[in-house]
Amino acid sequence: MSATASHRSRETEERATTRRPGEVVGVSEAILGRTSIRAFTSQPLEAGLLRQILDVARYAPSGSNMQPWRMIAVAGEARDRVVDAVRDRQAGEDAGDEAGDHPIRPSPIWEPYRTRRFKVAEDMYGKLGIPRSDKPARLRFLAGNAEFFGAPVGLFFVIDRNLGHSQWAHLGMLMQTVALAAYERGVASCMQEFWASTRQTLARHFDLPPHEMIYCGMALGFADETAPVNTLRSDRASLDEICEFRGFIPE
């Protein structure tokens, strides 16, 4: 792990816990501090706070400013009905992957993605204390995805299925912007591609028109600070591994 990676895991957390009320959350602090939270408290996320977050996040950029996105936010009973719809589906015969022609990832996946994916999963189950041999326990944990890991709010990202790869990139810009604006306000998040695998069930549940599809969902709420899984800090490839510098004068 590089110096920067450990910088992420120590200094940013210290800063988060010593912050004074009203103190500004800096951009880099939020980028380094945002992590996928997989255990939430039951504290509700008020509509007003969610609206503040999204009202800022809608300023995410997009090619030609087309804003190729729509969101559906669920809380309370509406959230519970989504959980029920997906649970009913899983109890039925047709609980297969519903991602269709927009799969979450190619399968099988190749290097270096395969190893990165394997590593973060092992790190996560390590925090949970679930060994690889205990497949049922791993599946039970993953099933928490379908309950937003206990979060009070679910946010679904909707895109026109006739739009292309570029517009999916723009949708990703919106998603990260939501996550950072949430972090700034003490709201934790987990981007959940899991929901893509229930895409058809969700389309029926929300009565989406044929041209719309849900890319995925995001759990939003307040982190359970006592949950070991929330201490996971995923690795990143080093800068020199992912970026080639050409024509720069050495300093």
Place this chain on the structure above:
Amino acid sequence: MSATASHRSRETEERATTRRPGEVVGVSEAILGRTSIRAFTSQPLEAGLLRQILDVARYAPSGSNMQPWRMIAVAGEARDRVVDAVRDRQAGEDAGDEAGDHPIRPSPIWEPYRTRRFKVAEDMYGKLGIPRSDKPARLRFLAGNAEFFGAPVGLFFVIDRNLGHSQWAHLGMLMQTVALAAYERGVASCMQEFWASTRQTLARHFDLPPHEMIYCGMALGFADETAPVNTLRSDRASLDEICEFRGFIPE
């Protein structure tokens, strides 16, 4: 324009100009303050500062932490050689759109995207004082894309062409994270899908392996504060237009 939209154009700019050295740039301030800059000064962007930006931005999230991205940063002579390669192409016979099977957007585009796209273009040319009747002047301005609008650094985003829509969303998360981390450090940016239209020329120029493709580029440098085009603040759809709230208790 909503209250939030005018909030963007006034308060965030005031704050940007009255900031004390070392003062933290908040997340929302950066989201609202970041805009596409289309006129840069000749001030170089040092490798060290660029590395700081990217060293934070690599903590952008991605599904299964696969980090489906690679970047190529060019400055100095390497930057100029990219500009030359694309100019030579345009002087040749084959200056068509090279976006191939990953077009920048569907054509023709439909509503509401068509109107949003039209509006931001008209607003931009309005700032430039170029009427719709003066097509040659509009094309001359657009040609500045191929020179990074004068920016000292170009950053290209590379993806494995066998990856799918989800991974393009992740790539978008990285791009917005770069733009925000740059803004925090006073570095201006312009995401340029233009470069997708020169994708094959760039692949040859950078000698990319067959499985890699460039999504697009980003100009990075310092904003020319005297250029009217940089005062453009693109609209956004209202929150209620893009987000449906279900199950929230009215406050």
